[in-house]
Amino acid sequence: MREMIVTELTQAMQELSRGFAHILPRIIVWAIIAFVGWVVAYGLRVFLRSILRLIKFDKLAENAGASQLLTRAALPSATELVSRFAFWVAWLGFILLGVSVLGIVGLQGQIARFFLFLPRLFVALFIMFFGLLGASFLSRAALLAAVNANLPSPRLLSVSIRTIIIIFVLSMVFEEVGVAEQTMLVAFGIVLGALMLGLAIAFGAGGKDLAQQFLEKRLVHGKKDEPKEDELSPL
Amino acid sequence: MTEVRLADESFLTDDFLRQLINVGEVDILVGVPTHNNAKTIGAIVETVQAGILKFFPRERAAIINADGGSRDGTRELVASAAIDDAQRRSKLYTLRTLHSISTQYGSSPARGTALRTILAAAELLRAKACSVISPESTQITTDWLTTLLRPVYSEEFDLVLPTYSRHRFDGILLTNLLYPMTRALYGLEIREPYALECAFSGRLGSQFLAQNPWHDETARAGSEIQFTLAAIAGQYRICQSFLGTKEHVDRRAADLVPALRQTVGALFSSLEPNFSLWNAKTGSHPIPTTGPAREFTLEPLRVNRKRLRGMFSTGVAELESVFQSILSPSTLAELQQIARLEDFRYSAELWVKTVYEFAAAYHKSVINRDHIIQALAPLFRGRAYTFLVENGNGSAADVEDNIEALCLEFERMKPYLLEIWNGRE
Numbered sequence: 001m002r003e004m005i006v007t008e009l010t011q012a013m014q015e016l017s018r019g020f021a022h023i024l025p026r027i028i029v030w031a032i033i034a035f036v037g038w039v040v041a042y043g044l045r046v047f048l049r050s051i052l053r054l055i056k057f058d059k060l061a062e063n064a065g066a067s068q069l070l071t072r073a074a075l076p077s078a079t080e081l082v083s084r085f086a087f088w089v090a091w092l093g094f095i096l097l098g099v100s101v102l103g104i105v106g107l108q109g110q111i112a113r114f115f116l117f118l119p120r121l122f123v124a125l126f127i128m129f130f131g132l133l134g135a136s137f138l139s140r141a142a143l144l145a146a147v148n149a150n151l152p153s154p155r156l157l158s159v160s161i162r163t164i165i166i167i168f169v170l171s172m173v174f175e176e177v178g179v180a181e182q183t184m185l186v187a188f189g190i191v192l193g194a195l196m197l198g199l200a201i202a203f204g205a206g207g208k209d210l211a212q213q214f215l216e217k218r219l220v221h222g223k224k225d226e227p228k229e230d231e232l233s234p235l
Numbered sequence: 236m237t238e239v240r241l242a243d244e245s246f247l248t249d250d251f252l253r254q255l256i257n258v259g260e261v262d263i264l265v266g267v268p269t270h271n272n273a274k275t276i277g278a279i280v281e282t283v284q285a286g287i288l289k290f291f292p293r294e295r296a297a298i299i300n301a302d303g304g305s306r307d308g309t310r311e312l313v314a315s316a317a318i319d320d321a322q323r324r325s326k327l328y329t330l331r332t333l334h335s336i337s338t339q340y341g342s343s344p345a346r347g348t349a350l351r352t353i354l355a356a357a358e359l360l361r362a363k364a365c366s367v368i369s370p371e372s373t374q375i376t377t378d379w380l381t382t383l384l385r386p387v388y389s390e391e392f393d394l395v396l397p398t399y400s401r402h403r404f405d406g407i408l409l410t411n412l413l414y415p416m417t418r419a420l421y422g423l424e425i426r427e428p429y430a431l432e433c434a435f436s437g438r439l440g441s442q443f444l445a446q447n448p449w450h451d452e453t454a455r456a457g458s459e460i461q462f463t464l465a466a467i468a469g470q471y472r473i474c475q476s477f478l479g480t481k482e483h484v485d486r487r488a489a490d491l492v493p494a495l496r497q498t499v500g501a502l503f504s505s506l507e508p509n510f511s512l513w514n515a516k517t518g519s520h521p522i523p524t525t526g527p528a529r530e531f532t533l534e535p536l537r538v539n540r541k542r543l544r545g546m547f548s549t550g551v552a553e554l555e556s557v558f559q560s561i562l563s564p565s566t567l568a569e570l571q572q573i574a575r576l577e578d579f580r581y582s583a584e585l586w587v588k589t590v591y592e593f594a595a596a597y598h599k600s601v602i603n604r605d606h607i608i609q610a611l612a613p614l615f616r617g618r619a620y621t622f623l624v625e626n627g628n629g630s631a632a633d634v635e636d637n638i639e640a641l642c643l644e645f646e647r648m649k650p651y652l653l654e655i656w657n658g659r660e
Contacts, residue, residue: 144609154553234408234494
């Protein structure tokens with residue numbers, strides 16, 4: 001009995017040693033890949049940070065309104081965030097590449113899916129950034145045009161344009177990354193529909209005089225002789 | 236042997252080139268850019284013809300009409316203004332040739348392209364002295380031709396800019412920004428840096444034609460002021476000639492933003508390439524001037540001051556987020572303070588500080604450059620309101636004194652512009 005236990009233990013130890021001897025080189029390869037990955041990712045981070053500083057990416061992010069969001073969320077600058085993101089994505093990629101060398105059954109599929117997801121993630125981030133940039137530019141353009149045309153509530157107009165564009169961009173981003181596609185689509189439709197209906201009701205009920213004046217001015221010529229005052233000629 | 240360099244005529248139509256080749260060479264060229272000016276163009280072309288017959292009968296001359304797609308028969312009116320009729324009317328006869336050519340440079344008006352067409356024609360015809368006449372100048376007389384062209388043709392000036400007798404409230408952008416800032420930067424007392432009428436030498440025209448970035452929208456839009464700045468930068472000989480009364484043009488407030496783009500945008504964009512020219516200049520000096528540098532008329536004018544004040548106050552309140560990117564916190568705070576007052580004064584010092592901070596923001600492109608120019612409009616209205624209030628009961632001399640004081644303030648605060656030009660981010 002005792003001899004049997006010793007034999008079994010010895011056998012188990014030998015198998016364990018064999019298994020360990022079998023996997024050790026793979027772990028070493030994984031560690032080397034992870035280390036090389038860290039070096040590459042760190043290099044990428046430094047390189048990307050320099051490029052982004054060179055092209056004044058922070059200013060671009062500020063124009064897009066992204067910097068304000070980051071500050072509110074107590075996050076680092078846009079340049080730092082992007083370079084850190086690139087570092088982690090690159091290193092994680094290398095780590096997962098190393099894991100696939102280990103030959104753990106079941107993980108291979110997950111790793112492949114992760115690599116397939118990366119392009120979509122980048123596209124989503126691209127859409128997000130340029131969407132925010134576009135929203136900021138167009139809302140400011142609308143604000144300036146409304147102020148210079150002496151329209152009522154210019155800031156409301158500007159914020160509305162910004163909100164609509166951001167909602168549109170977010171729906172595109174969620175669709176791209178495949179998060180709650182249907183929910184986002186329905187939610188977007190509901191929000192946009194409600195907004196348009198609200199605006200129509202507000203214009204019809206609250207601004208009927210304005211609408212009447214506008215239409216009269218456009219369609220009925222020479223109906224009213226408004227007192228004419230000179231405008232200053234700037235040049 | 237002199238090097239012969241012809242204009243880049245690729246943008247000119249074949250028909251126009253053929254007509255220019257038929258003309259050969261000229262001594263005098265008068266360019267008239269038009270777009271739907273049928274009401275005035277006939278009389279202007281007749282006056283130009285009469286002026287040439289009267290003052291330049293021994294010179295070969297051409298009138299070039301660059302049209303931006305008129306649909307009211309403007310080009311036909313130019314073509315039908317026959318020289319024989321002008322000779323019969325004036326009983327003066329030219330001893331050389333006087334041609335009249337009309338060309339359409341595009342289907343929509345673009346002043347920059349019109350000027351480019353006239354400059355290219357002047358270079359191809361090797362004109363010695365050229366003049367541009369605005370199609371809206373209904374008060375033109377035959378004397379304008381000699382007043383503008385003679386200094387170039389006989390006295391070797393390269394650029395003759397006009398001075399006018401204007402209503403004291405006309406051209407507020409000129410008197411409150413363009414003239415004082417150009418003067419403070421470049422040290423020359425040029426009253427009308429944005430001139431719709433001017434005369435220039437062939438060499439200045441050729442140089443500007445070759446150097447101006449015509450593909451750039453800003454350069455094309457502000458070509459008139461760019462032309463003046465190119466003459467200053469090239470250290471050409473510049474003078475001013477008094478043309479008489481400039482009629483008050485009734486403009487809608489909506490014209491302000493395009494006017495700012497054409498003038499202030501062009502002035503701001505010229506600061507970068509000309510930095511070495513203006514950064515070391517201090518003070519200013521007058522340029523040779525024939526007649527008075529400026530006259531003001533004082534007849535009453537109904538101006539909606541309440542609207543100006545309202546648009547200033549609304550602008551300061553609504554554009555706070557935009558101004559935070561452009562202005563320093565102290566300037567913005569001062570503006571917000573005066574915008575809350577019922578009867579405010581936008582002081583010369585604050586106005587100069589504002590303009591210089593806008594110029595620095597434009598240079599650094601803190602936001603889109605066109606947005607920076609648009610954001611200046613409500614603040615300009617505030618300054619215009621103050622100018623109206625301060626000069627409401629003033630004499631012509633008082634108005635002139637106020638403008639002079641503003642110019643000196645621009646000169647005094649020039650070090651501030653240099654400080655923020657490369658300093659504060």
